[in-house]
Amino acid sequence: MTVKLYWRDPYQRAFDAKVMARGELQGRPTVVLDQTAFYATSGGQPNDTGVLDGVPVIDVLEVDGDVVHVLAGPLTGDVVHGEIDWERRFDHMQQHTGQHILSQALVQVAGAETVSFHLSADSVTVDVNLPLLSPEQIAAAERLANEAVWAAQPVVVSEHPAEQMGMLGLRKQPDVEGTLRVVAVAAFDRCACGGTHVRNSGEVGLIHIARCEPQRGNTRIEFMCGRRALRDYGARDALLRSLARDLGVGWSELPERIARLAEQGETARKMVEALRMRLLDSELPRLAASAEQRSGYRLLACVLEGLDAGNMRYIAQQLLQHPGMVVLLGVTEPSVQFCFGRSADLDIDMNRLLRQAGEPFKARGGGKPHLAQGGGIGPAELEPLLRRAADILAAS
Numbered sequence: 001m002t003v004k005l006y007w008r009d010p011y012q013r014a015f016d017a018k019v020m021a022r023g024e025l026q027g028r029p030t031v032v033l034d035q036t037a038f039y040a041t042s043g044g045q046p047n048d049t050g051v052l053d054g055v056p057v058i059d060v061l062e063v064d065g066d067v068v069h070v071l072a073g074p075l076t077g078d079v080v081h082g083e084i085d086w087e088r089r090f091d092h093m094q095q096h097t098g099q100h101i102l103s104q105a106l107v108q109v110a111g112a113e114t115v116s117f118h119l120s121a122d123s124v125t126v127d128v129n130l131p132l133l134s135p136e137q138i139a140a141a142e143r144l145a146n147e148a149v150w151a152a153q154p155v156v157v158s159e160h161p162a163e164q165m166g167m168l169g170l171r172k173q174p175d176v177e178g179t180l181r182v183v184a185v186a187a188f189d190r191c192a193c194g195g196t197h198v199r200n201s202g203e204v205g206l207i208h209i210a211r212c213e214p215q216r217g218n219t220r221i222e223f224m225c226g227r228r229a230l231r232d233y234g235a236r237d238a239l240l241r242s243l244a245r246d247l248g249v250g251w252s253e254l255p256e257r258i259a260r261l262a263e264q265g266e267t268a269r270k271m272v273e274a275l276r277m278r279l280l281d282s283e284l285p286r287l288a289a290s291a292e293q294r295s296g297y298r299l300l301a302c303v304l305e306g307l308d309a310g311n312m313r314y315i316a317q318q319l320l321q322h323p324g325m326v327v328l329l330g331v332t333e334p335s336v337q338f339c340f341g342r343s344a345d346l347d348i349d350m351n352r353l354l355r356q357a358g359e360p361f362k363a364r365g366g367g368k369p370h371l372a373q374g375g376g377i378g379p380a381e382l383e384p385l386l387r388r389a390a391d392i393l394a395a396s
């Protein structure tokens with residue numbers, strides 16, 4: 001059994017220890033020491049990292065009461081000096097103590113019990129056993145939790161025989177035999193836990209709930225405490241200030257400025273649309289004049305450069321108001337589309353023509369006898385397809 005120095009004093013960053021056993025895990029050397037300040041992954045809290053005699057400790061796990069240190073390289077001495085990565089550890093202590101406080105606040109505000117806890121370098125979450133929490137409940141829990149932080153209450157760890165479990169006023173009954181380790185945030189929260197915690201709730205600094213989302217009948221609450229919350233605030237502040245500078249306003253005027261930009265964008269879009277329609281209208285006489293005279297009808301077959309399917313349909317509709325007109329039109333942007341149409345006074349089945357012409361190209365599409373539309377071919381196939389349709393038309 002390794003003596004867990006982190007239980008005795010979670011603020012101990014360095015220690016000396018005797019090597020009790022050596023081993024290997026997935027090709028990496030491991031050591032078990034008589035005592036250690038390295039926290040082994042458990043209860044939702046990740047392991048510590050650091051060095052043993054200068055050799056990096058990359059993982060720490062508990063096996064049958066022994067703390068196994070997984071090393072980046074060999075360790076030769078029988079007595080070693082260890083140092084943990086204190087920034088990482090203190091972050092875990094802030095997040096973990098913050099979790100106890102937030103979990104208690106969620107019980108008091110919403111009767112929501114924490115069913116799981118996850119802590120990693122990227123996020124801290126608890127899942128609570130309610131499918132839905134209102135924004136008001138979330139805000140109230142966040143406020144209550146921060147009041148418990150600001151009250152700067154002592155965080156005290158005590159040990160009890162497991163039989164006393166029912167009398168300890170624990171937030172959640174643990175599934176433990178033997179000795180119970182109880183972490184109390186003064187009278188605010190009592191919970192059985194094997195993790196590392198700060199000694200005073202004030203050291204949590206700040207608890208901020210970042211996000212809530214449904215999670216298989218529960219609610220997942222993402223939050224951040226202490227330095228993480230400060231870092232997040234700094235990042236958001238920098239982003240807001242940079243946006244405000246780019247747009248030449250104060251940060252509080254950003255919503256108004258962005259709403260105005262969106263409005264201006266919409267006005268510009270409508271104006272472009274109107275100008276484009278005028279441009280299309282001015283093109284119509286030239287297109288109509290370029291139609292080829294055939295026996296019984298005039299044929300316009302062409303790819304419309306720089307126009308989209310909506311423009312193509314508009315042009316077709318306008319040209320087909322002339323009697324005796326057949327149009328075979330195509331566009332390539334943003335994808336290939338083509339439309340076949342004829343004036344009301346003609347008796348040609350454009351839907352059938354479209355299917356016949358498109359068949360060797362595996363084109364998709366269809367429509368009515370007077371107007372059909374297709375697509376699903378490559379840009380290089382568009383002109384051959386239009387030519388084939390013109391040929392079929394000439395032969396019939």
Ligand SMILES: [Zn+2]
Pocket residue numbers: 096097100183193194195196197
């Ligand atoms: Zn804990």
